[in-house]
Amino acid sequence: MRHVIIGASFAALNAAKAILSNESDDEVVVLSKEKDAPYYRPLISYLLMGKTTEEKMRMSFPESVKIILGTEAERIDTKKKEVIASNGKRYKYDRLLISTGSRPFVPPFKGLDRVSDEIKTTFMTLEDARKLNGMLDKDKRVLIIGSGLIGLKSAEAILERVKSVDVIDLQNRILPAVLDEVSSEYLKKYLEAKGMRFHLGLSVDEFSEKSARLTDNSTLDFDILVLAVGVRANTSLFEEIGGKTGRGILIDTHSRTSIPNIYAAGDVTESMDISSMASKPIQIVPNAAFQGETAGMNMAGIEKTFENAVPMNATGFFSLHLITAGTYKGELLDLSDENGLRRFYIENDELKGFILTESAIERGGIYTSLIRDRVKLSTLDKNIFKAPLLMAFPKERREKIEKEAQ
Amino acid sequence: MKRVYINEEWCLGCHLCEYNCFLSNSKESDMVLACMGKNIKSNLHIEDSGDIHFAFNCRHCKDPICIKACISGALHKEGEVVVIDKEKCVFCGSCILVCPYGALMESESGVMQKCELCISSGGVPKCVEGCPNGALVFEER
Numbered sequence: 001m002r003h004v005i006i007g008a009s010f011a012a013l014n015a016a017k018a019i020l021s022n023e024s025d026d027e028v029v030v031l032s033k034e035k036d037a038p039y040y041r042p043l044i045s046y047l048l049m050g051k052t053t054e055e056k057m058r059m060s061f062p063e064s065v066k067i068i069l070g071t072e073a074e075r076i077d078t079k080k081k082e083v084i085a086s087n088g089k090r091y092k093y094d095r096l097l098i099s100t101g102s103r104p105f106v107p108p109f110k111g112l113d114r115v116s117d118e119i120k121t122t123f124m125t126l127e128d129a130r131k132l133n134g135m136l137d138k139d140k141r142v143l144i145i146g147s148g149l150i151g152l153k154s155a156e157a158i159l160e161r162v163k164s165v166d167v168i169d170l171q172n173r174i175l176p177a178v179l180d181e182v183s184s185e186y187l188k189k190y191l192e193a194k195g196m197r198f199h200l201g202l203s204v205d206e207f208s209e210k211s212a213r214l215t216d217n218s219t220l221d222f223d224i225l226v227l228a229v230g231v232r233a234n235t236s237l238f239e240e241i242g243g244k245t246g247r248g249i250l251i252d253t254h255s256r257t258s259i260p261n262i263y264a265a266g267d268v269t270e271s272m273d274i275s276s277m278a279s280k281p282i283q284i285v286p287n288a289a290f291q292g293e294t295a296g297m298n299m300a301g302i303e304k305t306f307e308n309a310v311p312m313n314a315t316g317f318f319s320l321h322l323i324t325a326g327t328y329k330g331e332l333l334d335l336s337d338e339n340g341l342r343r344f345y346i347e348n349d350e351l352k353g354f355i356l357t358e359s360a361i362e363r364g365g366i367y368t369s370l371i372r373d374r375v376k377l378s379t380l381d382k383n384i385f386k387a388p389l390l391m392a393f394p395k396e397r398r399e400k401i402e403k404e405a406q
Numbered sequence: 407m408k409r410v411y412i413n414e415e416w417c418l419g420c421h422l423c424e425y426n427c428f429l430s431n432s433k434e435s436d437m438v439l440a441c442m443g444k445n446i447k448s449n450l451h452i453e454d455s456g457d458i459h460f461a462f463n464c465r466h467c468k469d470p471i472c473i474k475a476c477i478s479g480a481l482h483k484e485g486e487v488v489v490i491d492k493e494k495c496v497f498c499g500s501c502i503l504v505c506p507y508g509a510l511m512e513s514e515s516g517v518m519q520k521c522e523l524c525i526s527s528g529g530v531p532k533c534v535e536g537c538p539n540g541a542l543v544f545e546e547r
C-alpha cells in the first residue's frame with residue numbers, strides 16, 4: 001500500500017512512524033513545500049537565542065520514508081487517487097494524509113506594501129528565522145504585531161539583540177488564547193520589567209515606510225516589522241475537492257476527513273476540545289502528534305482513536321515558565337503563592353483548566369491527566385490542588401494509570 | 407519490561423533512594439560532596455502521608471506521550487527506556503505538562519532530567535540497589 005503525506009512536520013512524523021510500526025512493506029512518501037529538511041518548528045525562537053543550532057533542530061524521519069523537499073502539492077485528484085505536485089509529478093496514493101499545518105495570517109493593513117520586504121517578516125519557518133536573524137542589530141527598533149505565542153516568542157528571542165521591542169495587539173491583554181486575565185497581566189508585568197513595551201487594544205490604521213499610525217492616532221517608528229497576528233489552517237487543497245471544513249479540516253476521532261481515504265492531522269484540522277466541548281483548531285505539538293499517530297494507524301488498517309484532545313501549552317519567557325491546559329470556565333480555585341500562580345477552574349466536579357507558573361509547574365502533568373480523563377474530583381483527596389501528589393488518588397486510579405503505562 | 411516498583415508496606419520513608427538517585431546522576435562519587443549545598447533533584451519521588459509512602463518514577467511507558475509532546479526531539483527511546491538528550495532540550499516544559507506521573511524534573515543545569523533506569527551505569531537502578539529495607543524492586547510485572 002502507498003501512503004502519501006502532505007507536509008513534513010509533527011503530524012507527518014508521527015503518522016509515518018505509526019504506519020511503519022506495523023511491519024508491513026507499506027510505502028510512505030512525504031511532500032514538503034519547504035526547502036529545508038524537516039525540523040522542530042517551535043525551536044526557531046530558541047535558534048535566535050543561541051539555545052539550539054540548525055543541526056540540533058533537525059527532525060529525523062524513519063529511514064524508509066521518502067521525503068521530497070521544496071515540492072508543493074497543488075491539487076488532489078480523488079478519482080485517480082493522485083496528488084499533483086509543483087514538480088510536475090503525480091503521486092499515486094492508496095491513503096492520503098493532509099498535514100499542511102497553518103500559515104501566518106496577515107490582515108490587509110493599509111500601506112503595508114510601503115514597508116520594504118527587507119525589513120518585514122512573519123515568524124513561522126526556519127527561513128523566517130534566518131531572515132529575522134539577518135536583520136537584527138543593537139540599534140534597531142522592532143515592532144511586533146500580535147501578542148500571541150508566536151509574537152511573544154519572537155519578542156523574547158530578539159529582545160536582547162536589538163534596541164527596543166514594541167508589541168501591539170488588538171486584544172486588551174497578552175496571550176489571550178492561552179492565559180486568563182490575571183495570568184496575562186502577571187506575564188505582562190514580567191515582560192515589561194525585562195524591557196518589552198506593550199500597546200494593547202490597538203491596531204494599525206496605516207503603515208508608512210518605517211512607521212505605523214495606530215488606531216489611537218499615536219505613531220510608532222520601527223526598523224524591523226514582525227507580523228504575528230495569528231495563523232490560518234492550510235485547507236485550500238482540501239476545500240477544492242469539496243471536503244468539509246470549518247476553521248480547519250473537520251476530522252473524526254479516527255483522523256478521517258469527509259472524503260474517503262483522506263485523513264488529516266495537526267494544525268490544519270479542527271477537532272473536539274473535551275474541556276469545552278467545542279470543535280476548534282488546537283494548534284499545538286501534542287495535538288499534531290496524537291492526531292498524526294491516529295491517522296497513521298488507521299491508514300495502515302489498524303483501528304485507533306484519539307478522543308480526548310484538550311488545548312494545552314507549555315512555554316517559558318526568559319526564566320518565567322508557564323504551563324496551562326483546558327478551558328477557563330466554572331469556579332476558580334486560586335492557590336497562587338510566592339512559588340507562582342496556581343489557578344484551577346472547576347466545573348461539575350471536574351477540573352476543566354489550570355494555569356501554573358514558575359516552580360508551581362512541577363509535576364503539573366498530573367493535573368492535565370485529570371482534565372483529559374475527566375476524573376471526578378470528589379474521588380480524590382482534597383489536597384490534590386495544594387500539591388500534585390499521586391497519593392491523592394484512590395488506589396484504583398493509581399493501579400489504572402500504572403497499567404496504562406505497560 | 408522491568409520497572410521500578412515499591413512495596414508500600416515495606417517503605418520506611420527514609421528517602422535514601424532519592425539521594426542515591428541524585429548521586430548516581432551527579433559527577434561526584436561521594437554522597438556528601440554530591441549533595442552539599444544543593445537542592446536535591448531526584449528522578450524518583452517518595453510521597454509521604456503519615457505511615458504510608460509511595461514511590462513514583464518514570465514508568466517508561468510503552469506509548470510515551472512525553473516523546474510525542476516534546477518540541478525538540480530531546481526525548482526518545484533507547485530500547486524500551488525513555489531517555490533524554492540534554493543537549494537538545496530547551497526546557498519548554500511540554501513533557502511536564504503531559505506526563506500523568508509527574509516523572510520529569512528540571513535539572514540543575516536548567517534543562518529537563520528524568521529516570522533512565524541507570525542504563526548508562528548498567529545493571530540495577532541505584533535507588534533499588536540502595537534501599538535498606540528491600541521496599542524498592544526492579545522487576546517484570
Ligand SMILES: Cc1cc2nc3c(=O)[nH]c(=O)nc-3n(C[C@H](O)[C@H](O)[C@H](O)COP(=O)(O)OP(=O)(O)OC[C@H]3O[C@@H](n4cnc5c(N)ncnc54)[C@H](O)[C@@H]3O)c2cc1C
Pocket residue numbers: 006007008009010011012031032033034041042043044045071072073074099100101102123124125149150153234237265266267268283284285286288313314315477498500
Ligand atoms: C515560533 C513558534 C513557536 C511554537 N511553540 C510551540 C510550543 O512551544 N508548543 C507547542 O505545542 N506548539 C508550538 N508551536 C506550534 C507548533 O509548531 C505547531 O502546532 C506544529 O508545528 C503543527 O505541526 P503540523 O504537523 O500540523 O504542521 P506544521 O508544523 O504546521 O507544518 C506543515 C508543513 O506543511 C507544509 N505544507 C503546507 N502546504 C503544503 C503543500 N500544499 N504541499 C506541501 N507541503 C505543504 C508547510 O510548508 C509546513 O512545512 C509553535 C509555532 C511557532 C511558529
Ligand code: SF4
Pocket residue numbers: 475476477478479480481490494495496497498499500501502518
Ligand atoms: S522540556 Fe525538553 S524534553 Fe521536555 S518537552 Fe521541552 S524540549 Fe522536550
